[in-house]
Amino acid sequence: NAGVTQTPKFQVLKTGQSMTLQCAQDMNHEYMSWYRQDPGMGLRLIHYSVGAGITDQGEVPNGYNVSRSTTEDFPLRLLSAAPSQTSVYFCASRGNTEAFFGQGTRLTVV
Amino acid sequence: GESVGLHLPTLSVQEGDNSIINCAYSNSASDYFIWYKQESGKGPQFIIDIRSNMDKRQGQRVTVLLNKTVKHLSLQIAATQPGDSAVYFCAENRGTSYDKVIFGPGTSLSVIP
Numbered sequence: 106n107a108g109v110t111q112t113p114k115f116q117v118l119k120t121g122q123s124m125t126l127q128c129a130q131d132m133n134h135e136y137m138s139w140y141r142q143d144p145g146m147g148l149r150l151i152h153y154s155v156g157a158g159i160t161d162q163g164e165v166p167n168g169y170n171v172s173r174s175t176t177e178d179f180p181l182r183l184l185s186a187a188p189s190q191t192s193v194y195f196c197a198s199r200g201n202t203e204a205f206f207g208q209g210t211r212l213t214v215v
Numbered sequence: 216g217e218s219v220g221l222h223l224p225t226l227s228v229q230e231g232d233n234s235i236i237n238c239a240y241s242n243s244a245s246d247y248f249i250w251y252k253q254e255s256g257k258g259p260q261f262i263i264d265i266r267s268n269m270d271k272r273q274g275q276r277v278t279v280l281l282n283k284t285v286k287h288l289s290l291q292i293a294a295t296q297p298g299d300s301a302v303y304f305c306a307e308n309r310g311t312s313y314d315k316v317i318f319g320p321g322t323s324l325s326v327i328p
Binding site: 109138146147148149155161163164195197203204206207208209 | 314
C-alpha cells in the first residue's frame, strides 16, 4: 500500500516553463487536495477535488490548473512558472476524515 | 478574510512535561477541526480531530479541546518526548463534506531533554 505518491521529489524550472506535478493515491479516496508550503509558513490550499470530474479552487489558485479524470490521480499544472511559485508542494488524499499527505515536491523557479 | 491562526509561534518544553498548543479560528461555520504534526522534510501527519458537536476528544497521549464560544482549539500532549519535536498545525474544514481544509500558520514545538 503506497498511500499518496508524488513525483518528482525535486524540480528546477526556468521562468515561463510549464510542468505537471503528479499525485497518485491507491486508497480509493474521494477527496484530494494540493497545498503549497513556503519556508516557515503553514500550508495554503491551491485546489481540491471531491471526486473524479469535480475540482474547485482553494485559497491560492492563480497560476495553477488541476484536473481529476480518475479517482487515483490529481495532477497539478503550472502553465508558466514564476519565481513566486518556488515552494514545497504537498498532495493530500482523504477518506471520511483523516488525510494522508505525500512526501512533497520541492520546486524552484529561477 | 476569515482564517485559522495560532497564538504562539514557538514553544519549548522540558521532556516529561505536558505541552499545550493553542489555536484560534474565526469561521464560526467550521464544523470539523484537525491537528497535524509535521517533522522536518516530511508531509503533515494526522494526530487527532474533533467535530464541532464535541468539546473534548482524547487519543494516545494527546487531547484536543474545542471551545466554540471563544472559537479556540488546543492540543495537549502529555509527558512530552523528544520525538514530539515538530511543527504542529491546526486546520479547519470549511467545505460541506470534509473537502476544503484550511491550515493555520503552525507552532514549532521543541522538547528539551
